[in-house]
Amino acid sequence: MSNIVFKNVRKVYRGSEKAAVNNVNLEVKSGEFVVFLGTSGCGKTTLLKMINRLYEQTEGSIIIDGTDTRELPVNELRRKIGYVIQQSGLFPHMTVEKNITVVPDMLGWDKKKMELRTTELLELVHLDPKVYRNRYPRQLSGGQQQRIGLARALAADPPIMLMDEPFGAIDAITRTKLQDELINIQKKLHKTILFVTHDVDEALRLADKIVIMKDGDVVQYDTPLNIIAHPKNEFVRDLIGGEDIIRQVSLISVKEAMRKVAIQTAVNPGDTIPDTTDIKSALGIMLKSGLENLYIVDEKSEIIGVINFAHIQALLEPANEMIMQGVN
Structure with a gap:
């Protein structure tokens, strides 16, 4: 302690x-x-x-x-x-x-x-x-x-x-x-x-x-x-x-943005990313692959959470609003 x-x-x-x-x-x-x-x-x-x-x-x-x-x-x-x-x-x-x-x-x-x-x-x-x-x-x-x-x-x-x-x-x-x-x-x-x-x-x-x-x-x-x-x-x-939200999210890992989940069924390895992946890279993978969800795995390759585009967008929406208010 x-x-x-x-x-x-x-x-x-x-x-x-x-x-x-x-x-x-x-x-x-x-x-x-x-x-x-x-x-x-x-x-x-x-x-x-x-x-x-x-x-x-x-x-x-x-x-x-x-x-x-x-x-x-x-x-x-x-x-x-x-x-x-x-x-x-x-x-x-x-x-x-x-x-x-x-x-x-x-x-x-x-x-x-x-x-x-x-x-x-x-x-x-x-x-x-x-x-x-x-x-x-x-x-x-x-x-x-x-x-x-x-x-x-x-x-x-x-x-x-x-x-x-x-x-x-x-x-x-x-x-x-x-x-x-x-x-x-x-x-x-x-x-x-x-x-x-x-x-x-x-x-x-x-x-x-x-x-x-x-x-x-x-x-x-x-x-x-x-x-x-x-x-x-x-x-x-x-x-x-x-x-500069794009720069910021490139510095933060998906582990911070993910939602914790308990997965009972097998997940395609192509749908998973390490918990060290940054949020910007995760967004790029989703846009390129068309995947709705990416499952987050730890160093033991165990699934610890899930992330999707809508979730990230919702998390960052208040910041976007503040920026737009400043512009206007």
Whole structure:
């Protein structure tokens, strides 16, 4: 379990009259991937850093699995939380293996256990342990350094991961590859992940839910599809690029739009698509094939839902209406 609840959380920096985070109330359920999204200065990083008490809240409570974080010793709290930052933050004088095992070493793991964990994590982030474990950060590319930073955050198997714009300083191609890697890792490990970004496409692609912030306030907290279909106000619509629905649905998987169904009879394999397929691609398949329904299958090839054109159209109708009102 790794449920996180924010209750009336407020942060005012010394010397400032304006709150950096203002009366935030929200819940992150165990195993969810939640993205904090907003422009610079909106409070998203401040909110993230209060979870592991890099910053202390001025008012309110942050509760993890029923315990107020301020009731825990800081070191004990942080050992339960993985933390990944932009530029990876690796120690330049340490090898990859030493960087990965910083926390396990502090926890008193024996050498063999740390070696096995290093091998496991390097394989998880698709870096050959034989090649990389004894290298130094200066011998790695930016993308490789971020992979090691992610491996280090996972080393002690924390239930919660905090990620502060981890891919922000990386080129677009490498960034997409790392996003893919993170999606695959989350499918395997089911961590509770809180991820800060100002990149809308990244948020839509990664998140189970998105927290949209403005001037320290939470403006909307919802699934990517609901934010696209039901933006709370003009600020949200403009932030996500509300008029470019085709681009948006190309970033969201059909799993979010599908209706769950229990199928009793056999389904033609040609009528199925993986749950990783994006909505735009699913629409293309339906238009090209003439199929009314597409059945969604998981990694075990088991049917978990169904999607059709009318259903997608109904989901996106509110967004279309808002766009037309703006045009008129």
